[in-house]
Amino acid sequence: MSALVLDGVQTRIGRYSVLHDVSFTVPEGGVFVLLGRNGAGKTTTLRSIMGLWQPEAGSVKFGATELRGMHTSAIARLGIAFVPEDMGIFRGLTVAENMVLATESGRFDQKRLDWIYDLFPALKKFWHSAAGGLSGGQKQMLAVARAIIEPRKLILIDEPTKGLAPAIVDAMAEAFREISERTTILLVEQNFEFARSLGRDMAVIEDGRIVHRGSMDAFAEDRELQTRLLSLSV
Numbered sequence: 001m002s003a004l005v006l007d008g009v010q011t012r013i014g015r016y017s018v019l020h021d022v023s024f025t026v027p028e029g030g031v032f033v034l035l036g037r038n039g040a041g042k043t044t045t046l047r048s049i050m051g052l053w054q055p056e057a058g059s060v061k062f063g064a065t066e067l068r069g070m071h072t073s074a075i076a077r078l079g080i081a082f083v084p085e086d087m088g089i090f091r092g093l094t095v096a097e098n099m100v101l102a103t104e105s106g107r108f109d110q111k112r113l114d115w116i117y118d119l120f121p122a123l124k125k126f127w128h129s130a131a132g133g134l135s136g137g138q139k140q141m142l143a144v145a146r147a148i149i150e151p152r153k154l155i156l157i158d159e160p161t162k163g164l165a166p167a168i169v170d171a172m173a174e175a176f177r178e179i180s181e182r183t184t185i186l187l188v189e190q191n192f193e194f195a196r197s198l199g200r201d202m203a204v205i206e207d208g209r210i211v212h213r214g215s216m217d218a219f220a221e222d223r224e225l226q227t228r229l230l231s232l233s234v
């Protein structure tokens with residue numbers, strides 16, 4: 001079963017054509033990784049799925065539903081959450097207030113909250129502290145927690161490990177592994193080791209086009225391909 005199918009997506013930002021032909025299929029369950037160099041079009045792809053940019057051509061199918069042309073709020077109501085690179089948290093509000101604002105009803109499902117506390121114990125510890133005072137890793141945990149406080153079918157996450165210390169990256173990988181048992185994750189990453197430890201299937205985008213699709217295991221074995229597509233030398 002596929003969670004999401006992009007077919008020939010083209011997106012223009014102002015005068016610039018950014019996505020020329022983006023086609024890939026995200027299977028249901030687990031982590032799908034979209035890799036690519038800086039400026040390749042990864043963020044634009046996530047924003048195009050979420051309706052934050054409207055693709056001018058192509059199709060974005062979520063199950064039987066065509067997302068292209070839908071409003072972001074309607075897309076979110078289908079059970080899709082987006083964790084942007086800037087995390088989108090409210091720094092002046094407490095962790096608890098940030099979480100309340102991410103719920104539909106303003107109430108927590110206690111079981112789900114306990115699950116989140118287990119995933120990210122720091123959020124419980126700093127529950128009544130201002131989000132702006134959290135460390136970079138804790139802010140990222142809060143951003144992810146906001147995305148999963150309601151049950152979701154698909155979570156789009158943009159470069160969650162950027163600027164984080166290795167120990168925090170490991171903790172994040174562990175949490176993502178557990179989240180992906182309940183929800184499909186579409187992950188955009190530059191940290192190849194992190195991506196490789198989580199991803200089952202993957203695609204590489206270059207200059208607004210998908211230039212490679214396949215299993216992460218096969219890609220991880222192919223040094224020549226990694227070097228060619230991502231300039232990875234290890």
Ligand SMILES: Nc1ncnc2c1ncn2[C@@H]1O[C@H](COP(=O)(O)OP(=O)(O)OP(=O)(O)O)[C@@H](O)[C@H]1O
Pocket residue numbers: 013014016018036037038039040041042043044045
């Ligand atoms: N608001 C904008 N206006 C004009 N061009 C933009 C805008 N946003 C992105 N672009 C351009 O679109 C291209 C793709 O950007 P995008 O942010 O999707 O890349 P990315 O793969 O996510 O890169 P990064 O890893 O640096 O975040 C880049 O050339 C970028 O300069």
